[in-house]
Amino acid sequence: MTELLATQIALPDLITFLVAGCAVILGALGVVLMRNPVHSALSMIMTLFAVAILFIEQDAQFLAAVQVIVYAGAIVVLFLFVIMLLGVDKKEPFGKDPLRGQRPLAFLAVLIIFVEILALSRGNWATGAKSTVLSTSSPINNVEQLARTIFTTYLLPFEATSVLLIIAVVGAVVLVRRSEDKATSTEGNVEVEAESEIK
Amino acid sequence: MTVPGSWYLVLSALLFSLGALGFFTRRNVLIMFMSMELMLNAVNLTFVTFSRMLSDIGGQTLVFFVLVVAAAEVVVGLGIIVAIFRRRSSATADDLSIFRG
Numbered sequence: 001m002t003e004l005l006a007t008q009i010a011l012p013d014l015i016t017f018l019v020a021g022c023a024v025i026l027g028a029l030g031v032v033l034m035r036n037p038v039h040s041a042l043s044m045i046m047t048l049f050a051v052a053i054l055f056i057e058q059d060a061q062f063l064a065a066v067q068v069i070v071y072a073g074a075i076v077v078l079f080l081f082v083i084m085l086l087g088v089d090k091k092e093p094f095g096k097d098p099l100r101g102q103r104p105l106a107f108l109a110v111l112i113i114f115v116e117i118l119a120l121s122r123g124n125w126a127t128g129a130k131s132t133v134l135s136t137s138s139p140i141n142n143v144e145q146l147a148r149t150i151f152t153t154y155l156l157p158f159e160a161t162s163v164l165l166i167i168a169v170v171g172a173v174v175l176v177r178r179s180e181d182k183a184t185s186t187e188g189n190v191e192v193e194a195e196s197e198i199k
Numbered sequence: 200m201t202v203p204g205s206w207y208l209v210l211s212a213l214l215f216s217l218g219a220l221g222f223f224t225r226r227n228v229l230i231m232f233m234s235m236e237l238m239l240n241a242v243n244l245t246f247v248t249f250s251r252m253l254s255d256i257g258g259q260t261l262v263f264f265v266l267v268v269a270a271a272e273v274v275v276g277l278g279i280i281v282a283i284f285r286r287r288s289s290a291t292a293d294d295l296s297i298f299r300g
Contacts, residue, residue, distance in 0.1 A: 014202060172274045
């Protein structure tokens with residue numbers, strides 16, 4: 001700790017990191033602890049924005065923009081749409097635990113995960129030689145560098161993501177589509193089944 | 200001098216742990232999904248941090264791909280949730296035992 005304090009950290013950087021870091025943790029706690037799913041989604045926006053700030057702080061400007069546009073703009077809105085479409089924006093009872101002992105076990109497991117990450121690193125976070133070919137400290141800007149790597153070294157994975165996106169779109173349409181003739185009869189059956197199960 | 204990379208990595212470890220906690224403890228499928236997004240974000244933060252520490256743009260490229268996969272996953276996952284909700288009219292993990300073989 002003392003050696004960390006001994007290294008001179010510029011005050012603006014430190015303040016940005018502390019504020020954004022607090023926002024990340026608070027937002028994540030909000031997602032986990034809020035009872036209303038809408039509030040959870042709004043807390044998630046806070047976390048995503050703070051992560052975008054941390055991206056800018058680390059010279060990843062393009063990813064910060066994409067983070068805000070794709071995550072905060074598209075994914076959270078999708079979540080909110082589904083929450084409001086399904087009408088599940090009611091409070092979830094926290095009290096009872098359907099699986100006995102699940103919650104303490106979850107806390108234990110998460111604690112083990114966290115301690116393991118810290119223990120395994122032992123202070124040597126990044127090992128390996130610094131890159132010289134695709135250096136982030138070269139004079140060309142972040143977007144251009146990213147474009148160069150994506151369209152040369154990672155061209156095949158990039159094409160694969162386009163296939164993945166098409167599959168996702170087709171899958172979503174197939175899943176959500178309601179076939180006109182079958183829908184009423186099967187839904188009726190399932191409801192009857194569900195009622196009999198409850199009885 | 201900027202903030203050392205290890206601080207960012209500890210922060211993202213915390214964020215990952217919180218996401219895992221949410222995924223394990225909450226019963227609402229939508230909130231479990233959001234917790235997964237938190238974990239993905241923690242990993243993205245580590246990638247960007249390593250990218251800065253090793254001054255290699257490859258880490259940021261990986262984040263780009265993670266973003267695409269996350270978007271696809273959310274679309275399909277929410278589609279599944281909507282399809283299940285139509286049949287069971289509830290969206291907690293306990294109601295998803297219909298997936299049993």
